[in-house]
Amino acid sequence: MRVFVLAGEPSGDKLGAALMQGLRKCAPGNVDFSGIGGPRMIDEGLDSLFPIDEISVMGISEILSQYRALKRRIRQTADAVIAAQPDVLITIDLPEFCLRVARLVKAASDIRVVHYVAPTVWAWRPGRAKKMAAHVDQVLALFPFEPPYMEAAGMRCDFVGHPVVTDPQASAVDVAQFRRMHGLGEAPMVLVLPGSRRSEVTRLAPVFGAALGRVAQQRPDLRFVLPAAAPVAGLVQTLVADWPVQPLVLDPREGGGGAGAKAAGLQEKRAAFAAADLALAASGTVSLELAAAATPMVVAYDMNWLSRQIIGRLLKVSSVTLVNLVSGTQAVPEFIGEKCRPEPISYALLDLLRAPDAQTQAMALTMDRLGLGGPPPGERAARAVLAGLAEARADLMQ
Known part of the structure; x- marks a missing residue:
C-alpha cells in the first residue's frame, strides 16, 4: 500500500505520525510512505520532500509576502503526488496549502484524497464544505458533531477522536x-x-x-x-x-x-x-x-x-x-x-x-x-482510511 501524507505544521506532524503508526498496525501488508512532514513523521520513516517550516505560514500578510514561494511548493507537491500514484493522498489540516494541492491532484488524476481535520464549517463559512467536496473524498473529523456537515456536502466523514485524549497527564x-x-x-x-x-x-x-x-x-x-x-x-x-x-x-x-x-x-x-x-x-x-x-x-x-x-x-x-x-x-x-x-x-x-x-x-x-479510554485517534484514523478505500474499490467493481 502506497500512501502520500502531507502535514504542514507541528500539530499536523503529530497527527500524521500517529496515523502512520496506525496504518502500519492496521493495513494488510507493507505500507510505503512518501510526502511532507516534520520531525515526528520523519522519525516514523518519512523522507520529507522539503521542510514543513517552508509552508507553515499563518496570517494574510505572511501568506502574501511568500505567495510565489508557496505557489511553487503547492505545484511541486501536487506533481510529486501525481508522479507517485499512491493509493491515497492524506492531507492534514493547513487547508490553505493542503486543499490547493488536493485540487491540482484531482484535476489530473483519480487518486483518492482524504483530509484530516475538518474545517470549522459548523462555526462559520459553511460554504467551504461544498467547495472541498469537489476534490476531497473523505474527511477525518476530530469532533463528534462534525460528520453531518461534511456528509451533507457529499463527502464521507468519520469521527476519529481528538489527540488531546492521548496527551499524558501529570500525576x-x-x-x-x-x-x-x-x-x-x-x-x-x-x-x-x-x-x-x-x-x-x-x-x-x-x-x-x-x-x-x-x-x-x-x-x-x-x-x-x-x-x-x-x-x-x-x-x-x-x-x-x-x-x-x-x-x-x-x-x-x-x-x-x-x-x-x-x-x-x-x-x-x-x-x-x-x-x-x-x-x-x-x-x-x-x-x-x-x-x-x-x-x-x-x-x-x-x-x-x-x-x-x-x-x-x-x-x-x-x-x-x-x-x-x-x-x-x-x-x-x-x-x-x-x-x-x-x-x-x-x-x-x-x-x-x-x-x-x-x-x-x-x-x-x-x-x-472525544474518545478517552477508546482506541487511539491515530489507529481510528487509520481504520477509517482503510474502510474508505475498501468502500471506494467496492463501488468501482459494481
Whole structure:
C-alpha cells in the first residue's frame, strides 16, 4: 500500500505520525510512505520532500509576502503526488496549502484524497464544505458533531477522536513536586492563560490583570500561575509587571532551548494544569487541555473592532468554547468581544471557585465524547482510511 501524507505544521506532524503508526498496525501488508512532514513523521520513516517550516505560514500578510514561494511548493507537491500514484493522498489540516494541492491532484488524476481535520464549517463559512467536496473524498473529523456537515456536502466523514485524549497527564507526585518547588504549599491556585500570540496577549493582559485583581480582593489566599508560551514569554513578563497581583510566570525559555529543557518545560506546564483549582484562559484548544486535566475554567477573548464586526456576523454557533460545544452545555462561562471586561470575568471566577461541579461533569463528558479510554485517534484514523478505500474499490467493481 502506497500512501502520500502531507502535514504542514507541528500539530499536523503529530497527527500524521500517529496515523502512520496506525496504518502500519492496521493495513494488510507493507505500507510505503512518501510526502511532507516534520520531525515526528520523519522519525516514523518519512523522507520529507522539503521542510514543513517552508509552508507553515499563518496570517494574510505572511501568506502574501511568500505567495510565489508557496505557489511553487503547492505545484511541486501536487506533481510529486501525481508522479507517485499512491493509493491515497492524506492531507492534514493547513487547508490553505493542503486543499490547493488536493485540487491540482484531482484535476489530473483519480487518486483518492482524504483530509484530516475538518474545517470549522459548523462555526462559520459553511460554504467551504461544498467547495472541498469537489476534490476531497473523505474527511477525518476530530469532533463528534462534525460528520453531518461534511456528509451533507457529499463527502464521507468519520469521527476519529481528538489527540488531546492521548496527551499524558501529570500525576499526584508531579503536582506535589510542582507546588513544593514553587513554594505554593496547599494554597488554592488560579492558572492564567492569556494566549500565545503577541496580539492576543497584548489585548487580553490588561483585562486579565484587572479581573484577577478584583478576585484577589475577595480571595487573598489565592496564588496565580501563568505558564507563558515561548514566543511571547518576554512580553508577558513586561505586561504582568503592572498587574495588581503578581503571578508566578513559568518561562519555557529558562534552561536553554535543548530537547531536555523543552521536555522539562512541558512537564512543568502539565503539572501546573493539574495543580490548578481553576483557570482564566483565552479562547482556543487550550480549553480541551484544561478539560483533560479536569481544571475548571472561565474563557475570555477579544479582538480588534473590525474583526469583531466581521466574525460576529459570520459566526454560526452560540458558544466558541469547545468544551461547551462537545458536551452540549453552557458549563464554561465565556466572555467574548465586548463582553470581555474585568468585572463580569471576576464574578464568574469567584462563582466557579464556589461551585465547580457542573463544569467538572461537562469536562468529563467532553473527554468521553472525544474518545478517552477508546482506541487511539491515530489507529481510528487509520481504520477509517482503510474502510474508505475498501468502500471506494467496492463501488468501482459494481
